[in-house]
Amino acid sequence: xxxxxxxxxxxxxxxxxxxxxxxxxxxxxxxxxxxxxxxxxxxxxxxxxxxxxxxxxxxxxxxxxxxxxxxxxxxxxxxxxxxxxxxxxxxxxxxxxxxxxxxxxxxxxxxxxxxxxxxxxxxxxxxxxxxxxxxxxxxxxxxxxxxxxxxxxxxxxxxxxxxxxxxxxxxxxxxxxxxxxxxxxxxxxxxxxxxxxxxxxxxxxxxxxxxxxxxxxxxxxxxxxxxxxxx
Numbered sequence: 001x002x003x004x005x006x007x008x009x010x011x012x013x014x015x016x017x018x019x020x021x022x023x024x025x026x027x028x029x030x031x032x033x034x035x036x037x038x039x040x041x042x043x044x045x046x047x048x049x050x051x052x053x054x055x056x057x058x059x060x061x062x063x064x065x066x067x068x069x070x071x072x073x074x075x076x077x078x079x080x081x082x083x084x085x086x087x088x089x090x091x092x093x094x095x096x097x098x099x100x101x102x103x104x105x106x107x108x109x110x111x112x113x114x115x116x117x118x119x120x121x122x123x124x125x126x127x128x129x130x131x132x133x134x135x136x137x138x139x140x141x142x143x144x145x146x147x148x149x150x151x152x153x154x155x156x157x158x159x160x161x162x163x164x165x166x167x168x169x170x171x172x173x174x175x176x177x178x179x180x181x182x183x184x185x186x187x188x189x190x191x192x193x194x195x196x197x198x199x200x201x202x203x204x205x206x207x208x209x210x211x212x213x214x215x216x217x218x219x220x221x222x223x224x225x226x227x228x229x230x231x
Contacts, residue, residue, distance in 0.1 A: 001025045001026055001027065002026050002027070002046075002047035002048060002116050003026070003027045003028075003029060003044060003045070003046045003047050004021055004026045004027070004028055004029070004046055004047065004048050004049070004050065004112065005029045005030070005031070005037065005040055005041055005044060005046035005048070005049045005050070006018060006021075006028060006029070006030050006031070006049075006050045007030075007031045007032075007033075007034065007036075007037030007040075007049070007050070007051045007052055007055065007060070007063065008030075008031075008032070008050070008052040008055075008078065009032045009033060009052060009054075009055055009056055010052070011032075013052075013078075013101075014030055014032070016105060017050060017105070017108065018030060020105045020108070020109055021109065021112065024109060024112075024113070026112075029044050029046060032056075033055055033056045033057045033058070034055040034056070034057050034058025034059060034060060034062065034063045035057050035058050037049075037051065037055070037058075037063055038058065038063050038066055038067065041063075041067050041071070041073070042070070046073060047073070047074075047116060047119070048073065048074045048075075048076070048112060048115060048116055048119075049067065049073055049074070049075045049076070050075075050076045050078065050108075050112070051063060051064055051075055051076070051077050051078065051095075052077075052078045053077055053078065053079050053080070053086070053090070054080060060077060060078075061089060061090065061093050064077065064090065064093045064094055064095055065093040065094065067094070068093060068094030068095075068159070069094075072159070072160040074096045074097075074115040074116070074118075074119050075094065075095045075096050075097075076095070076096065076097045076098065076099060076108075076111060076112070076115065077090040077095045077097075077098045077099075078098070078099055078100075078101060078103070079098060079099075079100055079101065080100075080101045081100075084196070087196065088196065088200060091196075091197055091200040091201075092200065094159065096115060096161060096187065097111055097115060097187065097197070099111065114187070114188035115187070115188060117188055118186070118187060118188030121188075122160070122164055133145055135167065135170040135171065136231070137170055137173060137218060137229060137230075137231035138217070138218065138231050139151055139152045140170075140209055140218065142163075142166060142167060142170055144167060147163060149163065149166065149208075149209070151208075151209060156208050156209065157208075158205075158208065159204070161186070161187075161201060162201060162204055162205050162208070164186050165182070165186050165198075165201050165202070165205060166205055166209070168182065168185050168186050169182075169219060169227065169228075169229035170229050172229065173229045173230070173231050174228065174229070174230070174231075175228065176222045176225060176226055176227070176228045177226050177227055177228065178225055178226040179195035179198045179199070179225075179226045179227075180195060181226070182195075182198050182226065182227070183195055183197065183198055186198075198227075202219055202227060205219060206219055217230065218230055218231075
């Protein structure tokens with residue numbers, strides 16, 4: 001059971017989501033506009049947020065950006081326009097996943113379960129690693145217990161998903177990881193054709209860990225397949 005915040009102004013969609021997630025045992029908190037959704041995200045400490053983009057008052061992207069600046073809660077965005085630009089915009093401001101309308105409730109429930117499971121696994125792994133496990137690769141040191149990355153001794157701020165992605169790549173240093181495999185390991189699900197999520201997060205990581213992101217030395221692209229971490 002988890003507390004899930006749903007921010008959606010279409011009452012029929014909101015009620016359908018609430019019915020299905022409550023049937024799965026989750027506690028639902030709902031809002032019909034962006035400002036209320038942002039307030040509830042701050043007050044209710046939800047385990048996951050489902051966020052429509054086209055909201056009255058405050059756009060969903062702005063809500064997502066503000067929430068992500070304050071907390072690492074998994075966010076699924078709902079979009080009525082299934083365009084690459086809108087999907088990438090959502091990922092760029094910190095969303096973990098997205099669904100294009102119309103969507104099946106079965107798929108939404110599966111994605112909610114996957115994100116909650118992955119988030120809990122990350123917390124459990126951090127707790128188990130509290131003793132101070134460190135992964136090293138060249139000028140990078142990833143302290144798993146502290147959940148901290150240093151580059152040449154300086155701390156580098158990472159978003160939670162960026163940290164998990166880098167940890168996965170560093171644990172598999174020297175091995176080529178396909179986008180599908182990364183998606184399953186880091187996000188907790190496999191969804192053919194949606195590996196753009198991986199590419200966006202890799203781009204973010206390169207901007208933080210590479211000397212020259214356009215010519216990466218650590219996170220190397222293996223054309224038509226995936227990525228490899230080179231120490």
